[in-house]
Amino acid sequence: MLNADKRRTLLLLIPVILVLVGYVLYPTLRTAYESFLHNGAFSLQNYEDFFGTKARANLQALWNSVWISLLSVLFSALIGIPLAYIFNRYEFPGRRFFSNIAIMPIVLPSLVGVMAFMFLYGEAGLIPNAIKDLLHLSDVPFKIGGISGILIVHAYTMYPYFYMTASSALGNLDPSLEEAASNLGANRFKVFWQVTFPLLTPGIVAASLLVFMVSMASFSAPFLLAGGFRVLSLQIYFSKINGDLEMAATQSVILSIVSISFLLFMRWYQSRKDYRMASKGIGAHRSEVSNPVLKWTMVTIGILAMIVLLLPHATLLLLSLVPEGTWTWQTYPTAFNFENYTMLFDTPYIWEPVRNSLIMAFLACLGVFVFGIFTSYALVKRNFIGKNLLDILVMIPWALPATVVGMNLILAFNSPSPFSFGKILVGTFWILPLAYFVRFLPLVVRSTNAVLEQLDDSIEEAAQNLGAKWFYTFRKIVIPIILPGVLSGTLLAFVQAVGEFPTSVLLYTIGNRPISIEIMNQLRMFNVGQAAAYGMIQVGLIAIVMFISSRFLGVKAEKSLG
Amino acid sequence: MNQMSIVHLSAITKQFGKVTAVEGLDLLIKEGEFFTFLGPSGCGKTTTLRMVAGFYYPTKGVVKFNDRDMTTVPPEKRNTGMVFQNYALFPHMTVFENVAFGLKVRKLNKAETKTRVTDVLKKVRLDQYADRQVSQLSGGQQQRVALARAIVIEPDILLLDEPLSNLDARLRDEMRAEILRLQKEYKITTIYVTHDQVEALTMSDRIAVFNFGRCQQVGTPTEIYNEPVNDFVAEFIGETNLLPVTEVQGGGEKRTYRSEALGREVTVNDTPLNIARYGEVDELRMSIRPEAVEVSVNQFSGPNVYPGTVKNVQFTGAAVHTYVEMNEGLTLVGTALNQGPSTYLREGADVFVRLPEDQIRIVPKAGV
């Protein structure tokens, strides 16, 4: 006989498993299956095409993706770690302010960020042209585009991963360890390389893996900046646009294999016992910089870093004030007003994408919120066979590049299936909310896991002991305690869903086109101002969510990043 | 008033996979009794307590409250009040709300709830703190909230799992008295889990001593201390000198045992107080408490007197421990109340040690 506890676990697991199988596992397998079809018959032809001599472009794209990602890791680390060290270890005027600015790249959604970079440093960019005019050059001194563009954007958007892990590791580092090393006669250099750095290593490795995965998956930057340069995530999109779904499936499978291996490696790495000790940091001890030359050098670095970091935001704001048709042949925009914002409210055509995005993100997040709580509860608080597998299944959409998630959904739901209640979802309104749901489920499950793990089992037992039934305990004890954490995760998922580009571009219809698609449309029509205004809406939303999270939900802004 | 409960555990075994946490346990806890589970960590105390609370179901055996079979009744239907080691207070509620939770679940009306919560908060002297968030309380106060929350539902049985282990020494003494006071006042059948023998000896009506998932002995504190049934109990409760012995001869009013370590024979009164029950195949141990060991520079008269050399004299305030080396492999400890510096023995002095024949206890070695 199953006892009540086991029955409850089962009851909890059935919907969780159904949803995960239906919307994560089935689409993934469907893609794998499709990759073995050639003109409708089972064959390995697609893989031969991929790796064979016939279509070198694919293999080249895979190789490009890999080395671009390796370089992205390198550059992000080179910026993030020293910055973290300086801002956490030295005390100088403005330090706190600068260290808050350092995480500003995370408030720029990727598509919007790339756009800002294009208009800042690209061919017609403000900076290269300004330098040209100032120095009376005949041509722009530099411009970003292609590989350099992708790398610069990656370094800018991904260095915060390194900055934040290194900062928190430095904050948790017991200063007495370094003091002990100095006391034993090690000089500053030795202390850093033999004590501090080894203690930072686990965090740095984790951040490297993460950045590698994120840049393998990166879509917006290559999409806007690559020119003729090919990367794998973009190849999938081209195959799909050209109607070669089987090749798109094959490319997706290859990219999935890389990503999932990384996910598994990362799980293994983090479950390994490392030598970080439990001793809580006794507050970071910062060296007061007394040497005036050094001090003002630091301040200068801070100010320069701040300018570079905030220029994209400023550019976006500036561009959003440029009305349509006023910036065509001129080097610099000539007119500024709020037209792009007011049009949001008085022109239905302009407002529509915003409304679509908000509605679809809301629907997805409602699902993610409810479903994420139950999934996380099952994962953290229940014991059952196959738990590890379920955990991996939940994390798959996080590890998979968004392009692949989009392809999986296309291949799974462009024909009727039991999971879509016998309907075809591709081409309908519902496919995008579903895609957002799948994409951002891991984010909410992870943030919920984190709070549930903090919740001692004895709290629930105490309620039960006092006579409360399971569901009453769940509603009155568990939910209220974990709510802030779950909400902040869900809000973050919401703003990311509002800005989501890669799955949107694969799955949107005219009727439900979201903001990111409309940004592309406006750019195509050279209406930069409106595109930037849409971008500002997203930045504003993200800023509001971060404020709410840190102010009312007690969650640090840095924590909210994946 | 409370309906009090008898707790009856019969032939309880609990396994977690391959690990047997509790084996063949029979216990009868009487109405209104303060009953303690005592034993080293990992011996199955918590597991047993959680089977009474209903968080675990026994692999074998029956749990009864009075005559009701509770073996597989879920925890929320058992009406026990449990105080957790980490208190398990609900962090999002005030002191009042925490204490009122059990009453709310029982659908008591507002007015009644308020009186009862206020009452019990007065009892634990926290009525001033009703509206505080629990995180703003000190450890001792949190402990009292946990206690109040468990008591206010008028449980049939009060269960406490090492409730004092997170408190510092002074607070522990204070809370010990507080728990006893409340238990006597409400006359609730109480099961108290601890690994601290002083706590067990001072608070309990009766104690069950556990080791490796088995109950070694059940008895009052004096029984447990003075008449341990085996060497584990003798050694775990209090300090003792423990030597392997073999029986030489019985009969009459005395029995004689031989200790290889001592290289001599030992005479013991043949009474139940001095000789525990043992079987023919049991290995035997002789136990004598340090406070019973007499040490002097002068020769004693009578049996069980052996020469030795003072190794070390340890002054602890109220008592003085004298370590006497009998031979290379054996040192005995004698403890005496402090009578001033003139009575302290000199290290290296040749002395005589007497083991009074009415103070020795012969016990079998505990089977595992």
Ligand SMILES: Nc1ncnc2c1ncn2[C@@H]1O[C@H](COP(=O)(O)OP(=O)(O)O)[C@@H](O)[C@H]1O
């Ligand atoms: N939930 C569990 N799963 C597996 N083993 C357990 C579990 N709870 C307790 N045990 C094992 O049962 C034994 C007794 O544990 P416990 O009752 O907690 O001891 P105590 O409270 O006396 O320190 C230990 O060996 C422990 O490892």
Ligand SMILES: [Mg+2]
């Ligand atoms: Mg225990």
